[in-house]
Every structure is written in C-alpha cells, then in structure tokens.
Amino acid sequence: MSQKSTNLSRQEALRLQYLDENFHYLNKKERKEYDHLRRKERGEELSSSSLKANREQASKQTVDVNQKLPSYSRAEEHQTVNTQGFKLKRLIKWIAVGLVLVLLGMLFMFFKGLMGTTGDQQAAETEVFNGEDAADGVNILILGTDGRIGDSSTDTRTDSIMVLNVGGQDKKMKLVSFMRDTLVHIDDVSSDNEYDQKLNVAYTIGEQDNHQGAEWMRQTLKNHFGLNIKYYALVDFSTFATVVDTLFPNGVEMDARFSTVDGEEVEAVEVPDDLNRKDGLVPNQTISVGKQRMDGRTLLNYARFRKDDEGDFGRTRRQQEVLAAIFQQIKDPTKLFTGSEAAGKVFALTSTNIPYHFLLTNGLGVLGNAKNGIEKVTVPEYGDWEDAYDSYGGQGLLIDFERYQEKLTQLGLR
DSSP states (O other): OOOOSTTSOHHHHHHHHHHHHTGGGOOHHHHHHHHHHHHHHHTSOOOHHHHHHHHHHHHTSOOOTTSOOOHHHHHHHHHHHHHHHHHHHHHHHHHHHHHHHHHHHHHHHHHHHHTOOOTTOOOOOOOOOOOOOOSSSEEEEEEEEOOOTTOOGGGOOEEEEEEEEESOTTOOEEEEEEOTTBEEOOTTTSOTTOOOEETTHHHHHHHHTTSOHHHHHHHHHHHHHOOOOOEEEEEOHHHHHHHHHHHOTTOEEEEEOOOOBTTBOOSEEEEEOGGGOBTTBOOEEEEESEEEEEOHHHHHHHHHOOOSTTHHHHHHHHHHHHHHHHHHHTTSTTHHHHHHHHHHHHHHHSEEOOOHHHHHHHHHHHHHHGGGOEEEEEESOTTOSEEEEOTTSOEEEEOOHHHHHHHHHHHTOO
16 A cells, blocks of 8 residues: 555554554454544545445455464464463362372371270380481381280290382382391300301390390391391281281282192191180181182281291292282272371381381382382292201201392392
8 A cells, every 4th residue: 555645654654554454453442543544644534434335345355374463363372372371270289189188188097097006906116226228219127026915025036027128219119038047147146257046036136135126137137138227117916917907908819829738739728827816825727729818817827827848938938929919909099098097007006117207208109119010039049048057956047148148239229
C-alpha cells in the first residue's frame, strides 16, 4: 500500500500498512487504531457502511503462512506452555502429598509395632557396638540366637552368624553365612598363635563380658576376614516367629529341601519344635519336602534343623534360603504397612543399633534391591575345610582365611 495523501506521517503510513496487511489478526484495540488511521488518511469521517466494506475486503485477503505473526500470537503460545507447566506442578504436588501420606502411615504402623509388646515380651537393650564403615555399602551383622523367653543372654548361643551387605554400588544384596564351628583365634582366650576356639564362642564370651557378644563377634570377624561392620541385630526364637507372623499372616512360601538322612532320601523329617518346649521337653514337628507356606514357628524349625547328612552346612544353607525368601516376598507393595509394623516389633524385641533414620532412608531401597537377586556365600564352602579340634576337644573346621578374604573382596564386602 502506498501513501495516498499527506494527512499521515511516514510512521503512521507504515503503521497503517502493517495493520491493513494483518487485519485478520487484529485485536479490538488494534482495529480501533486501524479505523482512526483510515479516517485520518482520507481526511474525512467514513460512514459505517464504508468501514464495514473495508473490513470485509481486508478479511478476504490471502494470509501468507510464512509471514511473521504478530507478538500477541506468541504470547498465546506462552500462555499454553504455562498452563501445561501448571498442570505438571499440580500433578507433582499431589504425588508428593501421596508419598507423605504413605510415609505417615508407615510411621504410624512402625510405632504401633514398637509399642505393641505384650505379655512376656520385653523390649531389648542395645549393646555396645563399635561399628565401622565399609568400603562399599553397609555391612550388618545378623546373629540368630537360641534364646527363649526368660533365658539370660549369657546362656544363649548363636545358631546363625551372617553379614548382610546393602546399598552397594551394584544395587545388589549380599549375604555371607559363617559356619559356627569354624575355628578362630580369640584374643585373651586362645593359646598363642592357635586357632582353637569355635566362632560362636566369641559371642558367648562377649555376653559374659558385660553383654558385649555382638562386639566380640564383630572384632573376631574383622580380625579373620577383614570385614568392617556398621550395625548389628540379635534375633532370638520368639522374636523371629513374631515378626514373620506379623509380616506374613498367610505364611512364607518355601520349597523345603533336605539332604539324605543316613544315606536315604526322605519325604518328610521330624524337627524339634523349640517354641512349644514345656517343662524342659521339646516336642517334634513334621515338615514335608516340597513347596508350602510356613508360619513363623515352622519357618524357625525348618531353618534350625541339622540332622540330615549335610549337618550344620545344611542348616546354614536353609537359613540363607529363609532370609532370602523373606526379603524377596516383602517386595509386595501391600507389605508397606504390615512390614512397618513388623519392623517396629523388631526394634522393640531385638537388640540392635540400627537407627530409625536408616530404615526410613534406606528401607525401601534395600527391598527394591532384592529384586536384583541376593548373592549368597557360605564360609567355608561345603567340604572346603580340614577337620580339627578346639581347646575343649570338640570337632571344628580349620579353613584358609586368606582365600576367603579374597573371595569376600571379589564379592564387594571388604
């Protein structure tokens, strides 16, 4: 469009040209400006019919899709983006609220379990434990004792000695079981340079030394295998069964396996039913071979049985199976709250130095790592020992400690 009169300045003429070419996109304010400049250009007031004709003619102009759109169209685009951003922020907010509610629910169930000890159940005391950080992840010493309600800790022994590694860089859990008859050297107890004490003796002697059983076991494992252990947990018969029944009201799925007994295959075995001991007598329970669901009492009896031809090695293997099954089956999201209640009971009934914040910050991650599998090692491996005797004449296992130090290093526990 060219300037038709001198009624418009150069800037006004250029502005009118721009408005005319983009008439289709003009907002209300810009159209008023367009009408004003038109009237000024003609030097006269246009009739309403003329204005209408001009507008209809401008609206029929072909729009070039490649021309630069005016700034207000980009503003509308920004408005759309902002709307989408608002929806995303609102979604994130609701997710955060949901997570907080779940966390509060877990905390409630945890303290419900923590305060729910009844009857003969008494809260356990935390022992002295000088834990040390591992190079990768966190090492937790798990000691399963043969303690029963009313027993003094100085009279108990460790049926199971395990170290659980969690939070490693490879996102896998590692579980090492140490056979209790492994011969070790215990400072101030063993003869000079002799491996003449069974490993589980370290706990017993420690308990007799002002209840420091877990600490003595930590030091013994450190001296012989180079393990740095941060936390510990002592679990007795009653606590184990209570926690399992709380966590798994319908039982734990197990595939019960036994070695031969006197060289013969078996379809079922009679196992001691320790929790039903009465007047010093322990009845038996029959456990069949194969897949089944086990309650806490049955699971305990299965894990403690050692009278097949594998002996203590078979018992150690079953203990690993039981712990692995619990970790893997607890991954069910429905266990979030029952699991929190069980954890509360563990804290109430178990002597442990694991802090609350560790469970809150690492608990779900630990269970998530269980889906990647649990690497299990037994020290020593089946038959990888020399038969020897302790200072009391009892038969023990003499092993190559350097070999197992290297194996634990490869596994990522040292």
